[in-house]
Amino acid sequence: MPERRSLAHRLRPVLPLALLVVLPLLLDSFSLYQATMILIYVTAIIGLDIVFGRAGVLSVAQAVFIGIGAYAAAWMSRTTAVSIGVELVVAAAIAGVAAIVVGLPALRVSGLRLAILTFAFVELFQWVLTTFASVTGGTQGLRVNPGGFGAITTADPMVGYWLAAAIAVLATWLVIRLRRNPIGRAMAAVKSSNLLAESVGVSTVRTKLTAFMLSGMLGGLAGVVLAHVAGSVTPAGFTVFSSLDLLVALILGGTGRVHGAWLGAAYVVLVPEVFARLGIPNAYPVVSGAVLMLLLVALPGGIASVLDRVRDRFRPRGGHTLTPATERSSS
């Protein structure tokens, strides 16, 4: 039987959850918007982390899944009267299926060649958005009608925040569950090597497609919230650069670590704003690129690994937890 977890361990989620509850009460409208964007990024980056950080499959198609979610929400908000809950379910399902299709090449190729193939899907998505303008609004995109549950709609920025927070918490819970689960171990095995995975009975096909599906579903959920918070969707929001932005955020934050996605999301939302306030917004890509290179060389585990090292330094050594935890340093 696993050891019973300590009270301190059980109470660990309380502080961050309390922060999420209190934060919107302290923020002005612009900061609330930024906080909401961070939460949307968290969901999308966790999705990417599942496929790249956990299963080791390099994909630059995450923007496609976000785009599918966003356009599905926009289309439903304009043509139906369904609640945002239905939009979330439908968008997650469509994005999940699309992700399985995008993931099919991963069964044959890997690494950079796979990244290029997933890039092709991003370009295909852009072509669809701009070609079928009668449905997608073409390059101008679509306006999104506020959605919600009855009288509570996303026209209120606070609703957008709560929605984004709930989904980010759900995504975080999912990835924590995965970590302590056979499927998480199977993903780690696939990431390590197909030969190792298959030699213990892990189906690499099923594991990779599962990773893609979860990644796509989270992307789709993030897309729905993004559409409602932004109020409109355009193809420009879902290019390969959007995917690379997420990838950079994940690597900066720390792959395979729950808090890595949160740190990465905060970085890509807040740091450009800092440069904008300093009056040098164009410096952001240059500095960000330099920081990324520096981190890749000096801290391949990302910002999260620094926090882990600090925490490990203060952690008493010797006692070994007997609870399976695929990753001692996370959460």
Place this chain on the structure above:
Amino acid sequence: MTDTAVLEVRDVHVTVNGVRALGGVTFDVPEGSLFGLIGPNGAGKTTIMNVISAVITPQRGSVRFRGEDLTGAGTVARVRAGILRSFQQVRLLEDLTVLDNLLLGRERFRTVGLLRQICGSRTGRRQARRDLAMAREVAAVLGLSDVLGRDVRDLPFGVRRLVDVGRAFVAEPDLLLLDEPAAGLDVTSRRLLLDAIKQAQRTTGATVMLVEHDVDLVRRACGDAVVLSNGEVLARGAPAEVLADPAVLRAYFGHNDA
């Protein structure tokens, strides 16, 4: 040949890039035995392991497991049928704990679907308890109980090797193929590893095929052995007998073209 063979290898031919790796290999592995497969470097030992575990497909010949022809069955299907293997190089999930690495061996019993795994079903919890009990039992046999919570990357090579072997035993294999498990270990560690393997074999009741080029190890451990040389079976029988065979001595000491 024996009536109680768990594995029957028949006339297996493998050619890689025009070079013959196996030329009609035939042997049986008796059920419940600790069986040795020995031979000098390049004899084809790992190749036959790869054929049995479906990592490579032979051009000719067959492999039968418990009387069933495995032709067409992939690696995962064979693992689920009960054929497990280890590799010459230790292959572990470096960022995970010893316990997690051992539990990976239980993957072949996985029946719970994704949603129920994530949400935590009663079946899933029951399965997790069984998995944990088996992992702890094997860890106790192999002397790994004290390091279950440690990340494997922090452990010395000998312990990592034990974890690698332990993961295979946790899978409760019917047939376990160990590819040079003692490679890279000193004499004392080899002896300890061998004792641990024998004890784990007794505990789990698995048939173990030990692939080695260390003839002393096989002599001490195995009841039966096959000697491969140049992709062909050179001799078979009790280790002491086959290792006294002049043809085997020639193959090992290089007095012919082997």
